[in-house]
Amino acid sequence: MAWIKVVGTGPGKIDYLTLRAFNLLKQADLIVGYQRYIELIKEEFSDKQMFDFGMGDEYLRAQKAIELYLSGNKVAVISGGDAGLYGIASIVIEKMIELNIDFEKAEFEVVPGVTSATAVSNMFGSVLTQDFATISLSDYLIPWEEIEKRLIEFSKLDISIAIYNPISSKRVQNFEKALEILRKYRALDTLVVVSENAYRDGEKSFVVTLRDLKKEDVNMSTIIIVCPSNARIIVNDRKTYVLVPRYYRKESGNF
């Protein structure tokens, strides 16, 4: 029987797929996805037919996946991280409605994955411990004015802010404007965690202050977490941890 599943593949390596995601990919006939994420899993699922697409063609990708399902295939549409958050799930659902696909017959399901914010948080120990917000700096689908408004309000609150899609080769100015906002509302010595290719080959992760963060530190594969004021840096052995205590602004820390 044919089916269609949207599967979140987590931050990178197969190791960070859920068992459910792994098993569904093993059962699938075809895997459809953005080429970058196909690349990360294709060795493990080398017996599958893969359909890789470029960036920006999400609606085409969703349409192709549905066509392949309608021709009788078990189709897994993959999305890095969680399939929902800044992912392809909503686009597949929109297309399914548009094409009058029976969700139940299609055994439709969106399989959750580990999103980059929590993945990167854990690389440094525990950056996201308390309330946090996520924001994408891409203004392709959301107007910059709205992104700016959100970033200002998040910056005024003493919470962690996970920044997705900080910069692209064509889009540098949003990151520069974001840095200005963050520096206006947060102390310059605020800790910022930067991770490029988290849990993938070529990983590069480090901690900087808001003062020193610069555009050369980030690219399309980077996730940034701006820490709250009670974050502490801990250099233990050869590894750096960033600890956000569970309590809020407790005057006398336990260490």
Next chain:
Amino acid sequence: MAWIKVVGTGPGKIDYLTLRAFNLLKQADLIVGYQRYIELIKEEFSDKQMFDFGMGDEYLRAQKAIELYLSGNKVAVISGGDAGLYGIASIVIEKMIELNIDFEKAEFEVVPGVTSATAVSNMFGSVLTQDFATISLSDYLIPWEEIEKRLIEFSKLDISIAIYNPISSKRVQNFEKALEILRKYRALDTLVVVSENAYRDGEKSFVVTLRDLKKEDVNMSTIIIVCPSNARIIVNDRKTYVLVPRYYRKESGNF
């Protein structure tokens, strides 16, 4: 060789553990955790010694885990969802520092998991598609004034808000105050997704409007997601989906 790992077990069933989490739990000698989460995994790892603890004893739990590691065991400290977010990771790190544990020798690692916000989002298709914020209504470690301030600012923005720990038997008033805030800043017909025991036995999930949401709808095991204004409810077959389109306030939807 002994080690200590903090492992996020995701929303519930074994199926939603990552492969890394699953493999580490298989390798562990001992599993330490809050009794509720121990309960969910104990069948699969029945050959392990389990140390279950009650709620509110996080520091004791972390200390016990470290003691067990120091006596030569491979110790997995589990936390539901992601081990960082509202989880035990930061507490274990604090205790390790206090007790002068060598992180590298201990092969210390925090293994990410699927957090409730994204898990619940995917149960309804795609609720968290765009920027979102998480907030816990528990004022055990954060003063209510700060929680309230955050909730007000999140409510003013047109983003999804995932609410953790909405209520407890001893703490009903925070939820009532939160409802008041949400109803002040958001339209009363705003969609709200409510999920109790997501991905676990006894799951109960539904969609209500902010107008109709009431304290009887929630308990300690409930996660709530307040949707942005462009969320749409889709009843397909016997299942309800909530779709938040990728684009922001596009006037002419595709369906």
